[in-house]
Amino acid sequence: MKVLGYKVMPSVEQACLSRMHSGWFSAANIAYVAERYGKLIGHSPIAYRIADRLIQRERKNGNLRRFGKGWTWKPLP
Secondary structure (H helix, E strand, O other), rough: EEOEEEOOHHHHHHHHHHHOOOOOOHHHHHHHHOOOHHHHOOOOHHHHHHHHHHHHHHOOOOOOEOOOOOOEEEEOO
């Protein structure tokens, strides 16, 4: 995946998805993981865009549901 000209490594994407699976999260939580694993400098707009793109993708696939001011992974039926 490419975000704002930055190639997002599969390991960064996988770390973000793992965080999504662990319970309630917000975009800021996912951006923090993207910063940490992507070695981006603090509060990078790239990290927040990565979080936004992943949340959009997973929501469109039906994997997420809104919960309060954040998101949770939808349990399997």
